[in-house]
Amino acid sequence: MKEALSRRNLLGRLGAAAAGLMALPAARTAKAAVQKLFVSANAPNGYDPTKHKWVMAIDINRCIGCGLCAEACKKENHVPDEPNYFRTWVERYVITKPKPGSGEARGEVLVDSPDGGMHGFPEPPVPTDSILHSFFVPKLCNLCEHSPCVQACPVGATFDAPDGTVLIDPKYCIGCGFCIQACPYGCRFLSPVTHTAEKCTLCYHRITHGLNPACVEVCPTQARIFGDLKNAKPDDPITQFYQNNRVEALKPYLGTEPRVLYAGMDKEVR
Amino acid sequence: MTTEVTNIVVEVMPHFEGYVYPNESGQHPLWSVLIVLYPYITGLVAGAFIMASLVRVFKVRALEPVYRLSMLTALAFLLCAPLPLLFHLGHPERCYEVMMTPHLTSPMAIFGFVYAWYLMAVLLLELWFDFRRDLVAWSNVTSGFRGIIYRLFTLGVTDVSGPALRLDDKIGRTLSIVGIPSAFLLHGYVGFIFGSIKANPWWGSPLVPIIFILSAVVSGIALCVFNYMVLSWVRRRNTDMPCLDIMARFLFYALVVDAAVEGLDWIHRIYAAEEGFQIMKVMIREKLFYTLNLGQATMGTLLPLLLLGSLQLLRKRVPELIRRRMYFASSALILVGVLAMRWNVVIGGQLFSKSLRGVMAYKMEFSGMEGWFMGAVLLALPFTILTVFIKLFLSEKLPSAGHGEPTAARG
Numbered sequence: 001m002k003e004a005l006s007r008r009n010l011l012g013r014l015g016a017a018a019a020g021l022m023a024l025p026a027a028r029t030a031k032a033a034v035q036k037l038f039v040s041a042n043a044p045n046g047y048d049p050t051k052h053k054w055v056m057a058i059d060i061n062r063c064i065g066c067g068l069c070a071e072a073c074k075k076e077n078h079v080p081d082e083p084n085y086f087r088t089w090v091e092r093y094v095i096t097k098p099k100p101g102s103g104e105a106r107g108e109v110l111v112d113s114p115d116g117g118m119h120g121f122p123e124p125p126v127p128t129d130s131i132l133h134s135f136f137v138p139k140l141c142n143l144c145e146h147s148p149c150v151q152a153c154p155v156g157a158t159f160d161a162p163d164g165t166v167l168i169d170p171k172y173c174i175g176c177g178f179c180i181q182a183c184p185y186g187c188r189f190l191s192p193v194t195h196t197a198e199k200c201t202l203c204y205h206r207i208t209h210g211l212n213p214a215c216v217e218v219c220p221t222q223a224r225i226f227g228d229l230k231n232a233k234p235d236d237p238i239t240q241f242y243q244n245n246r247v248e249a250l251k252p253y254l255g256t257e258p259r260v261l262y263a264g265m266d267k268e269v270r
Numbered sequence: 271m272t273t274e275v276t277n278i279v280v281e282v283m284p285h286f287e288g289y290v291y292p293n294e295s296g297q298h299p300l301w302s303v304l305i306v307l308y309p310y311i312t313g314l315v316a317g318a319f320i321m322a323s324l325v326r327v328f329k330v331r332a333l334e335p336v337y338r339l340s341m342l343t344a345l346a347f348l349l350c351a352p353l354p355l356l357f358h359l360g361h362p363e364r365c366y367e368v369m370m371t372p373h374l375t376s377p378m379a380i381f382g383f384v385y386a387w388y389l390m391a392v393l394l395l396e397l398w399f400d401f402r403r404d405l406v407a408w409s410n411v412t413s414g415f416r417g418i419i420y421r422l423f424t425l426g427v428t429d430v431s432g433p434a435l436r437l438d439d440k441i442g443r444t445l446s447i448v449g450i451p452s453a454f455l456l457h458g459y460v461g462f463i464f465g466s467i468k469a470n471p472w473w474g475s476p477l478v479p480i481i482f483i484l485s486a487v488v489s490g491i492a493l494c495v496f497n498y499m500v501l502s503w504v505r506r507r508n509t510d511m512p513c514l515d516i517m518a519r520f521l522f523y524a525l526v527v528d529a530a531v532e533g534l535d536w537i538h539r540i541y542a543a544e545e546g547f548q549i550m551k552v553m554i555r556e557k558l559f560y561t562l563n564l565g566q567a568t569m570g571t572l573l574p575l576l577l578l579g580s581l582q583l584l585r586k587r588v589p590e591l592i593r594r595r596m597y598f599a600s601s602a603l604i605l606v607g608v609l610a611m612r613w614n615v616v617i618g619g620q621l622f623s624k625s626l627r628g629v630m631a632y633k634m635e636f637s638g639m640e641g642w643f644m645g646a647v648l649l650a651l652p653f654t655i656l657t658v659f660i661k662l663f664l665s666e667k668l669p670s671a672g673h674g675e676p677t678a679a680r681g
Contacts, residue, residue: 113289
């Protein structure tokens with residue numbers, strides 16, 4: 001019986017060790033959560049993320065497809081030149097006229113984004129007189145209310161900051177790529193330099209200093225509207241945007257509740 | 271279709287048709303051959319364990335000759351299961367964070383715990399209780415390095431009295447009962463990693479975890495049949511035909527259920543014809559033509575169904591030798607077919623853009639972390655470990671009292 005008891009003791013000790021190991025992650029998770037709440041990446045001392053709610057909106061009718069925003073973003077955020085990674089990019093939609101007698105309302109839909117639209121766009125792929133509609137759609141992180149990327153991250157390296165941004169802690173990201181797969185909008189990529197996931201931060205290092213994101217700053221037509229919903233005044237561009245436009249989100253059926261809303265959207269935009 | 275073959279054989283430049291998001295065209299595909307192997311290996315673990323539990327829990331005595339082999343197969347493959355994941359990470363040195371600071375809404379975060387639970391609390395413990403009596407006996411008759419290994423594995427517990435052995439058996443059985451849902455959890459969770467991605471219409475389906483579990487059971491039993499037959503051939507022993515017949519019968523049943531549920535998934539996809547359906551048609555007809563229609567459906571499912579099904583009806587009329595060859599062919603075909611299935615899920619899900627407007631071709635290299643060579647090494651590794659296990663724990667030279675020593679080994 002003595003031997004049987006010793007086995008029982010052994011099992012007991014193994015159980016205790018397992019329980020100890022289980023408690024460790026819980027403690028570290030709590031610590032990480034506290035850290036995240038109080039320490040925001042690249043924010044100056046005194047910046048309180050709970051006092052802001054940053055958001056961007058896009059007016060498709062205003063975008064001329066110059067691609068300055070994509071270029072500015074690359075430079076400002078040191079986004080790798082190669083391969084073709086972008087934190088923000090511009091897509092061109094060309095919808096052709098239907099063939100006469102086809103019974104269709106519209107013709108073919110052609111979409112492109114050469115170099116993310118960074119150097120503008122070449123001539124349309126079809127003759128101009130056969131085009132029914134043509135428009136440009138700037139894309140960026142959709143700042144989802146229910147971000148699938150945040151939900152999927154196994155270590156909590158990507159998180160919803162209290163000020164409305166969705167950020168990644170590059171010192172924490174393990175580079176598994178799950179968030180990239182989970183993002184329905186193709187907004188994330190695995191940086192070949194840091195081997196971690198990267199995405200639009202709304203130029204967090206700028207907005208926390210009271211500046212506009214680089215893409216907003218260079219946009220010549222104010223197609224990108226940026227603002228702080230918690231401190232918005234009636235004549236702020238963002239307030240005016242919501243007041244003057246009916247807006248739509250990308251892929252609303254996925255339930256991600258994007259906070260980046262578009263005016264002048266077409267059903268073909270995904 | 272041709273590009274699919276050329277891309278598998280030689281390296282060609284990435285090729286896109288239609289529109290894909292710029293970030294999708296950069297590193298493509300993000301999850302490649304390593305992530306194909308990960309669910310494949312994990313599935314084999316779960317399946318081999320289920321196979322073993324048929325003996326332990328469901329008392330299918332005819333399968334005793336393969337009990338230990340199945341358990342050791344499960345362990346050898348489980349030890350290798352996290353390797354593809356680990357090698358694939360951008361920062362493998364941070365992998366411990368998955369367990370240290372897990373983000374509990376992520377299916378991937380649960381992996382560390384499910385894996386640890388399955389390895390430590392189920393498989394290793396059950397194997398220890400199963401082998402304890404033999405380990406004590408072997409440590410008494412073996413000297414040298416081998417003897418030290420056996421002595422170490424006894425963990426210093428040398429009581430082999432009647433009550434102690436009865437307790438061993440009781441605990442072993444309990445662990446086996448706990449092990450069945452654990453095996454389902456282990457692989458169901460792997461399926462959920464893909465099934466939970468709503469951004470991807472190829473993956474995001476509640477049926478995916480179920481299909482993963484069922485195909486895991488099929489592939490695991492097939493692996494046990496395969497390993498048992500290879501081991502018997504290597505040892506120049508006769509295979510235990512009743513045991514093989516029963517294994518094949520379970521393999522057939524599992525395959526029928528698996529094929530039915532996979533069929534249901536396809537019928538649902540075709541009938542519902544949701545947003546991503548147009549692009550899925552391109553996948554089936556062009557991008558995955560060979561691996562899906564030929565590899566997964568014809569070779570991996572229909573042919574084995576036909577072979578195994580006909581033997582269910584005509585077993586007594588088919589001579590043993592032919593039967594053995596048919597079983598072997600079926601198990602090998604299923605193993606290839608399930609690998610093709612994992613390929614189709616993982617790679618297929620990344621061959622089209624989430625804009626649903628374009629498709630990509632897969633460029634697979636020979637060398638490098640995501641290349642052919644690495645894939646082959648990772649697939650060979652569990653078999654190598656299993657060989658060591660067999661030499662150590664299923665040796666013909668050692669006396670064995672435990673259940674499940676292959677009759678082939680006994681001669």
